[in-house]
Amino acid sequence: MKVFIDPDGDIEEIKEAFRLINPELYERLLKIDGSDEFFRYMVKPLRVSVRVNTLKAEVDEVVENLKELITGRVPWCEEGFYLSIDEFSRIPEHQLGLIFSQEAASMIPPLVMELEPKMTVLDIAASPGAKTTQIAQYLQNEGCIVANDVKHSRINILISNLQRCGVLIAKVTVKDGRYFGRFRNRFDAVLVDAPCSNMGMIRKNYRNIRLWKMRDCYGLSKLQKSLLMAAYKAVKPGGVVVYSTCTLEPIENEEVVDYILRNTDAEIEEVNLPVKGVEPFTKFDGKEYSEEVRKCLRLHPQSSDTEGFFVAKLRKP
Incomplete structure (x- = not known):
């Protein structure tokens, strides 16, 4: 039934449509x-947003070139903008790697990693x-990024995007992410943008319902x-781990962070950005x-007109 x-x-x-398509999801969302x-916002079309890649261009220069397409600025990211177009094949700046199509909420994790060159x-x-290309621009292409993914099928697109954006400091690996636990105290910062149930991405594609x-x-x-x-x-020690998902499900969000807090000496810090959220569970x-x-x-x-998203900032004492 369609x-x-x-x-x-x-x-x-709208609610009845959710109930008919996926009753289990509907009951979970009610909770x-x-x-x-x-x-209403779960099915409202998502605003198109991009990030200017400062490895290749100045923000003001790109803004001037795209001024007829820009509808607003992402409040929490200086390089983030909303556009009135989603056909990026028509934008040379996209093909040249001067901008990167990225949901506004997705720009948050690298912003709170306290990144510096080297x-x-x-x-x-x-x-x-x-997020890897965003990390590279905050490192100003100085240092090293280990860009890992477990699926061979996803590596080609990762490498293509790194090359298009002029990232010179990424070492691409194909490992189960749990493998890196053996490298104790090696990294200044770590991002875990975890695989999740994609509940927050329903605005992007109703198929996720x-x-x-x-x-x-x-x-x-x-x-x-x-x-x-x-x-x-x-x-x-002293470094930052950022955990993020694009789901609203508490057992993938608060429960995961709670697990780390109870089983390590991790300290959790506020995400200090001009973005409005809702009270965590x-x-x-x-x-x-x-x-x-x-x-x-x-x-x-509905809180900041983004996809559903979750971010936690952890620090090792």
Whole structure:
């Protein structure tokens, strides 16, 4: 049965469409938020956003060239802009690597990693490379990035994007991310942009409504905990580990961070950016999490008009 979703339709019709397409997801979303505004934004078309690649161009120069397409600036990222076009084949700046198509919320993790030139950084699940190329521009192409992904099928697009953006300091590896736990205290900063159930990406593709399954979340949560633990082992004392997902599911977000807080000496820090989120869960579905998870950033689609997103900033003492 095909179900049509009209983002401008009646809110009860939108909710009913969710219920018909995936009843299990609908019931889960009611627990996570459930407000009319939440469901309205879950199907509202996502704004097109790009990041200017300062490895190849100055921000002001690109802004001048694209001024007729720019509709606004991403408040939390100086290089981030909203565009009125999504056909990037028509934009030479995209083909030349002067801009990178990247969702506005996705720009947040590298911004809180406290990156400086000459650092050694691990991106544990790097493909397709949006955050990897962003990390490289904050390092000013000085230092080293280990850009890892477990799937051979995703490596070619990662390498292509690194080359297009002029990244010279990335070493691409194909490993299970948990492998890096053996490299104790080696990296100045680590990013774990973890594989997840993509609940937050429904605005980008309605297909994610049908694909979501609760049973997948349990397996992903176990993997995410292992990846984050490996990252924490690999970061140097004083270094930062950033954990992010594009899902709203608490067992993939707050529960994963709670696991690290309870099993290591990790300290969690606030995400200090001009972005509006919602209160993270300290209790959900019969489980209780550390009060410290309140310092995480939880973005629901309506809070800052982005995809659903989650960010935690951890530091090794």
